[in-house]
Amino acid sequence: MSRLCLFKKMKVSKQAASDNNPEKILVQPYLYKLLPGTVGDRAGYVLRNASKVDSVKTRLLVSYNSFVPKTIRDWNALFIEYWQVEQVDNNIQNANSVDSFKARYKREYLKSPNPLYRLDFNGGNIHHTRLRLGLSHLRAHLFSHNLIDNPVCQFCNLEPETTDHYILRCPTYNNVRVRFLMDIANLLDPPYIASLDDNKIIKLFLYGDDGLNFETNKQIFSMAQTFLVDSKRFDMRVLR
Numbered sequence: 001m002s003r004l005c006l007f008k009k010m011k012v013s014k015q016a017a018s019d020n021n022p023e024k025i026l027v028q029p030y031l032y033k034l035l036p037g038t039v040g041d042r043a044g045y046v047l048r049n050a051s052k053v054d055s056v057k058t059r060l061l062v063s064y065n066s067f068v069p070k071t072i073r074d075w076n077a078l079f080i081e082y083w084q085v086e087q088v089d090n091n092i093q094n095a096n097s098v099d100s101f102k103a104r105y106k107r108e109y110l111k112s113p114n115p116l117y118r119l120d121f122n123g124g125n126i127h128h129t130r131l132r133l134g135l136s137h138l139r140a141h142l143f144s145h146n147l148i149d150n151p152v153c154q155f156c157n158l159e160p161e162t163t164d165h166y167i168l169r170c171p172t173y174n175n176v177r178v179r180f181l182m183d184i185a186n187l188l189d190p191p192y193i194a195s196l197d198d199n200k201i202i203k204l205f206l207y208g209d210d211g212l213n214f215e216t217n218k219q220i221f222s223m224a225q226t227f228l229v230d231s232k233r234f235d236m237r238v239l240r
């Protein structure tokens with residue numbers, strides 16, 4: 001965790017240095033200069049070549065040279081583990097700041113049991129958990145595991161049945177969705193509600209919000225699980 005956070009700081013600093021943005025540099029140049037480029041910024045050249053720092057031999061660098069390749073492996077593994085996220089721009093590596101990277105890493109990778117994840121409202125916990133893991137019976141999830149040939153929503157045929165489609169758009173669930181959104185609007189401050197976009201609603205639905213207190217998160221979980229149960233999407237009769 002601390003290794004990955006340092007790595008994130010190095011990446012932020014390297015970007016800041018290349019953007020000529022000195023106030024955003026968080027670590028010493030000798031650290032961020034150890035970072036090799038990414039596929040994106042070095043296309044056509046040797047990729048992720050950590051050995052290019054070999055010319056500066058110091059005692060410190062020997063340990064940092066082992067730090068860099070090891071952390072790059074862990075860093076890239078985050079990407080692979082995170083494959084179930086549907087929006088590419090949602091990758092954890094692209095977190096806006098070191099703090100948001102740290103918060104997301106803690107939330108999504110460290111196994112410290114989040115007490116919210118244990119809450120069950122009318123049997124909704126199992127569906128809530130499966131959605132968080134990308135392992136639900138939604139067709140996009142089944143499709144991503146090669147269990148079915150076609151991810152399109154069988155209820156509306158409009159688009160793949162992703163978590164977003166199910167929670168935000170599928171017309172089949174308009175009634176439960178309106179109730180969920182009204183309950184959320186009654187629970188939270190107007191400025192908070194105004195700040196919500198589709199992506200934030202999905203996150204709030206699945207994970208709650210670290211910035212809100214436990215009691216508020218508990219109510220959000222209750223509302224989300226009420227949606228899941230009342231939509232009947234995961235009833236045994238509906239599963240196919």
Ligand SMILES: [Zn+2]
Pocket residue numbers: 153154155156157158159161165169170171172
């Ligand atoms: Zn649909």
